[in-house]
Amino acid sequence: MTGLLAVEGISKRFTVSRGIGGGTATVHAVDDVSFSIAAGETLGLVGESGCGKSTVGKMIVRLLEPDEGRIRLDGADVTHASYRAMRPLRRKVQMIFQDPNGSLDPRQRAGDIVEEPLIVHGLGNAAERRRRVADLFARVGLRPDQMGNVPSKFSGGQRQRLAIARALALQPSLIVADEPVSALDVSIQAQVVNLMADIQKEFGLAYLFVAHDLGVVQHISDRVAVMYLGRIVEIGGTAAVYHRPSHPYTRTLMEAVPRPDPARRHSRVRVPRGEVPSPLDPPPGCTFHPRCPIATDICRRERPLLRRVASGAQAACHHAE
Amino acid sequence: MKPLLSIEGLTVELSTRDRTFEAVSDLTFGVSRNEVLALVGESGSGKSMTAMAIMRLLPEPVAEIASGRIMFDGIDLASAGEASLRGIRGNRIGLIFQEPMTSLNPSIRVGPQVAEVLRLHKGLDADAARHRVEELFEQVRIPDPRRRYDDYPHQMSGGMRQRVVIALALACDPDVLIADEPTTALDVTTQAQILETFRDLQASVGAATILITHDLAVVAETADRVAVMYAGRIVEETTTERLFAAPRHPYTHGLLGSIPHVAEAGARERLPEIEGTVPALWALPPGCAFAPRCPRAGERCATERPPLADIEPGHRAACWYPVEAAA
Numbered sequence: 001m002t003g004l005l006a007v008e009g010i011s012k013r014f015t016v017s018r019g020i021g022g023g024t025a026t027v028h029a030v031d032d033v034s035f036s037i038a039a040g041e042t043l044g045l046v047g048e049s050g051c052g053k054s055t056v057g058k059m060i061v062r063l064l065e066p067d068e069g070r071i072r073l074d075g076a077d078v079t080h081a082s083y084r085a086m087r088p089l090r091r092k093v094q095m096i097f098q099d100p101n102g103s104l105d106p107r108q109r110a111g112d113i114v115e116e117p118l119i120v121h122g123l124g125n126a127a128e129r130r131r132r133v134a135d136l137f138a139r140v141g142l143r144p145d146q147m148g149n150v151p152s153k154f155s156g157g158q159r160q161r162l163a164i165a166r167a168l169a170l171q172p173s174l175i176v177a178d179e180p181v182s183a184l185d186v187s188i189q190a191q192v193v194n195l196m197a198d199i200q201k202e203f204g205l206a207y208l209f210v211a212h213d214l215g216v217v218q219h220i221s222d223r224v225a226v227m228y229l230g231r232i233v234e235i236g237g238t239a240a241v242y243h244r245p246s247h248p249y250t251r252t253l254m255e256a257v258p259r260p261d262p263a264r265r266h267s268r269v270r271v272p273r274g275e276v277p278s279p280l281d282p283p284p285g286c287t288f289h290p291r292c293p294i295a296t297d298i299c300r301r302e303r304p305l306l307r308r309v310a311s312g313a314q315a316a317c318h319h320a321e
Numbered sequence: 322m323k324p325l326l327s328i329e330g331l332t333v334e335l336s337t338r339d340r341t342f343e344a345v346s347d348l349t350f351g352v353s354r355n356e357v358l359a360l361v362g363e364s365g366s367g368k369s370m371t372a373m374a375i376m377r378l379l380p381e382p383v384a385e386i387a388s389g390r391i392m393f394d395g396i397d398l399a400s401a402g403e404a405s406l407r408g409i410r411g412n413r414i415g416l417i418f419q420e421p422m423t424s425l426n427p428s429i430r431v432g433p434q435v436a437e438v439l440r441l442h443k444g445l446d447a448d449a450a451r452h453r454v455e456e457l458f459e460q461v462r463i464p465d466p467r468r469r470y471d472d473y474p475h476q477m478s479g480g481m482r483q484r485v486v487i488a489l490a491l492a493c494d495p496d497v498l499i500a501d502e503p504t505t506a507l508d509v510t511t512q513a514q515i516l517e518t519f520r521d522l523q524a525s526v527g528a529a530t531i532l533i534t535h536d537l538a539v540v541a542e543t544a545d546r547v548a549v550m551y552a553g554r555i556v557e558e559t560t561t562e563r564l565f566a567a568p569r570h571p572y573t574h575g576l577l578g579s580i581p582h583v584a585e586a587g588a589r590e591r592l593p594e595i596e597g598t599v600p601a602l603w604a605l606p607p608g609c610a611f612a613p614r615c616p617r618a619g620e621r622c623a624t625e626r627p628p629l630a631d632i633e634p635g636h637r638a639a640c641w642y643p644v645e646a647a648a
Binding site: 261276 | 541565591
């Protein structure tokens with residue numbers, strides 16, 4: 001398997017104010033995270049709010065610079081590439097955001113939004129670009145007569161289609177999608193998930209699919225990484241992570257997801273203990289130990305590293321088998 | 322059982338600068354003591370507007386009750402005066418909103434906020450109110466309730482704040498509880514904790530409960546009965562078991578089919594889609610509002626609106642060509 005993207009031990013720290021007179025503190029938003037994505041593959045990145053999953057996505061598209069670690073794209077180290085050096089790389093990696101309203105210029109016409117990356121990268125003449133935009137509109141299921149409309153004329157699902165068309169314009173090999181369907185109505189989510197799966201097959205795209213919805217992630221991902229307090233606690237094939245979860249946090253998460261099955265109402269679902277600790281003051285050792293049903297002394301002292309477990313996945317747990 | 326709260330032909334009109342249209346149309350349903358009824362729908366379906374109408378908290382005059390009755394204990398809330406509503410709201414009818422900061426005052430400590438309600442509605446003195454609030458905090462499983470009493474809302478996590486809001490809603494032993502997306506803003510592990518607390522307390526208080534949500538999985542794990550709303554109307558209503566086992570309205574059927582679940586088997590087929598988009602409420606088709614997206618629609622659906630009628634005992638659906646009941 002050829003690695004398209006290799007992320008090696010990246011970390012990101014933020015300095016935050018502790019409030020009046022409290023000075024400042026450092027949050028390890030992302031702490032020593034490594035993974036790779038092969039061409040045409042989808043890696044799902046899940047976790048609860050504040051776990052660092054969106055920060056990872058932003059570092060890969062270089063909206064944020066990692067404090068440590070390396071990011072390689074097609075073998076080239078792009079961690080600290082200059083703005084100019086990034087330009088050819090930006091063609092390879094595109095991003096889709098949760099809220100298309102925030103990522104689409106409200107005054108720009110839809111056709112121009114999709115054409116803009118082609119102009120920026122000097123691709124084709126005016127007629128060729130127009131043809132390419134028309135193709136992209138058709139591909140994502142928008143009508144050609146909608147090209148003259150501003151984003152507010154589109155429904156939420158159509159705006160996300162527009163964002164996908166713009167991301168596709170440069171024929172990227174990787175799209176980082178940050179919660180791409182979570183702002184959409186339930187009946188529209190399936191349309192966008194299917195569209196993303198279709199264009200993946202057609203163009204051989206790889207995705208880093210960042211989301212909190214475990215059902216959607218399971219559906220679209222080949223592999224899944226689970227984050228907790230800035231670290232990956234488990235990573236592996238989707239079936240292994242979902243059906244044979246090895247890290248106690250993964251098990252907690254899977255158990256907590258409500259399912260559309262009324263029978264569960266009468267059975268006693270195991271409810272998770274405690275709350276996510278403040279990232280300002282993470283527990284020592286394994287950061288999950290205060291909530292973990294199987295924690296022992298070593299968990300309070302030593303940080304567990306990711307290692308291969310029986311399911312075939314990797315888990316960062318002293319007690320995983 | 323006679324419903325404790327019954328909504329009869331409720332219509333809510335919205336007026337914008339350009340137009341007036343119905344956000345909720347001719348809604349009829351009831352909810353009994355010890356029962357959780359879920360109102361489920363997508364954005365614009367009218368579910369939250371219905372809750373606001375019941376509480377008479379509509380942003381008038383933009384939104385107004387145009388017709389219908391909201392009967393609670395012999396009183397029609399739709400026409401009741403502000404004075405009698407004040408005695409009911411927050412006292413006999415408790416409210417839980419999605420975002421706890423909608424209900425909590427950020428500049429007042431959480432304990433005194435709940436105590437205030439008890440002094441107002443129940444006439445408790447300061448000591449008795451404080452004692453009762455600590456009990457309530459314990460019931461909603463706030464750890465160390467005595468110390469937490471003096472926290473400001475911002476010192477608490479989202480999950481803890483939502484527990485305070487549940488305590489607030491339950492403070493006066495309400496007869497009716499209305500919960501509007503109570504766990505939507507929460508993470509999945511916190512959601513599981515809050516839903517458990519909510520279920521346990523609802524059962525012990527026995528309040529007639531309306532749970533408003535877009536999340537069918539939350540419905541499955543919480544509600545006794547479900548009413549599915551689409552474009553301002555109920556399109557299907559039955560018991561939770563029945564709805565999930567044999568949905569009859571094509572919209573419900575499509576919705577249940579299109580959600581990727583954390584399933585037992587990891588098959589990755591294409592998700593069944595519902596085509597098209599939710600229509601604008603001011604441009605609804607003359608017949609069934611779902612007809613333009615419906616795979617089963619016939620000619621009649623375009624011109625004649627199907628009434629919400631019993632298609633089997635205890636199962637109502639508004640459809641001319643309902644999905645066959647599964648065996």
